[in-house]
Amino acid sequence: MKLKSTLALNMAKGFLVTAAIIIGEENKILIARRAASKHLAGYWEFPGGKVEKNEKEEDCLRRELMEELGINVSVINFFMLNHHQYKEKNITLKSYFCKVEEPENFCLNDHDKIEWVKVENLLDYQLAPADIPIAKALNERNSI
Numbered sequence: 001m002k003l004k005s006t007l008a009l010n011m012a013k014g015f016l017v018t019a020a021i022i023i024g025e026e027n028k029i030l031i032a033r034r035a036a037s038k039h040l041a042g043y044w045e046f047p048g049g050k051v052e053k054n055e056k057e058e059d060c061l062r063r064e065l066m067e068e069l070g071i072n073v074s075v076i077n078f079f080m081l082n083h084h085q086y087k088e089k090n091i092t093l094k095s096y097f098c099k100v101e102e103p104e105n106f107c108l109n110d111h112d113k114i115e116w117v118k119v120e121n122l123l124d125y126q127l128a129p130a131d132i133p134i135a136k137a138l139n140e141r142n143s144i
């Protein structure tokens with residue numbers, strides 16, 4: 001049984017995923033809660049998604065943010081890369097600082113809630129496990 005679950009872990013699928021750290025007024029950061037029926041339903045995340053074949057990461061962010069939240073973002077710069085192994089999948093998560101272009105009309109297609117949160121309060125939310133290192137790294141910076 002143990003060997004079987006170890007094998008399952010090693011064979012878990014791997015995905016490259018982008019995450020947008022969107023900075024808004026008062027330097028608050030946008031987080032979104034994954035809707036029911038999704039992987040990690042109820043967890044908060046930095047919006048983004050899986051990079052498609054031959055897609056640039058910046059293009060993936062712009063596409064996902066438009067699909068998921070109906071917003072136009074511009075990508076400012078890369079922040080960090082981290083790997084996380086879930087039971088059913090491995091992800092390489094690449095986060096980028098982004099900014100929302102006007103007008104900010106959010107619609108929630110994949111999430112059931114969004115919030116603008118101060119960096120020091122990010123860890124008060126039930127973040128997707130892969131996002132905790134990002135929240136910690138943001139907290140360790142002097143400014144965002």
Ligand SMILES: Nc1nc2c([nH]c(=O)n2[C@@H]2O[C@H](COP(=O)(O)OP(=O)(O)OP(=O)(O)O)[C@@H](O)[C@H]2O)c(=O)[nH]1
Nearest residue numbers: 017019038039040045046047048049050091128130131
């Ligand atoms: N977008 C995003 N996904 C994250 C974050 N943290 C994290 O663990 N993930 C995981 O990375 C994967 C991202 O894929 P997604 O958002 O495109 O995928 P999804 O679950 O909607 O799946 P689908 O493509 O089958 O519809 C999900 O399994 C999600 O749980 C994050 O901060 N942002």
